Amino acid sequence: MITYNVTVKLNPSIEHAWKQWMLEKHMPAILATQCFDAYALHKLIDHPDDEGITYVAQYFAPDFAHYNNYIEHHAPGMRAEGLELFGDQFIAFRTVMEKQA
Numbered sequence: 001m002i003t004y005n006v007t008v009k010l011n012p013s014i015e016h017a018w019k020q021w022m023l024e025k026h027m028p029a030i031l032a033t034q035c036f037d038a039y040a041l042h043k044l045i046d047h048p049d050d051e052g053i054t055y056v057a058q059y060f061a062p063d064f065a066h067y068n069n070y071i072e073h074h075a076p077g078m079r080a081e082g083l084e085l086f087g088d089q090f091i092a093f094r095t096v097m098e099k100q101a
Contacts, residue, residue, distance in 0.1 A: 001099040002061040004036070004070070009052040010090035018086060022057065030078060035070035036061050052090075067096065 010018055019041075027039050036059040044054040061067040082090070 002064055002067045003097040003099065004059040004061065004067055005095045005097060006057040006059075006092055007095075008055045008057065008090055008092045009049070010055070010086070012053055014086055014089045015053050018090065019055070021082075021085060022055075026078070026082065027057065027059075030059060030070070030074070033070055033074045035059075035066045035074065064098075 008018075022041060027041065030036060031039060038060045040058045040060075042056045042058070044056065059070075061070070082092075
């Protein structure tokens with residue numbers, strides 16, 4: 001299993017709208033690509049940060065081919081939508097993990 005991990009730090013002023021968009025539109029749209037089987041959204045709570053609020057979105061693909069299909073064919077449009085809606089009010093970085101046990 002492949003986990004596509006997107007860590008997002010956002011301006012507190014957009015938290016409610018961003019979270020609603022993620023849960024109601026963005027994450028279901030990513031699942032609809034059929035590249036991932038499931039997703040989860042987490043909010044970091046163990047370290048206060050004066051620079052923003054941190055969330056981690058995780059998407060679970062059955063194998064690397066499904067993940068790669070998403071990156072090649074769907075990711076650019078999905079990322080553009082977030083930038084269009086929220087501009088420079090957030091930053092994101094992405095990591096990919098392979099389940100070992």
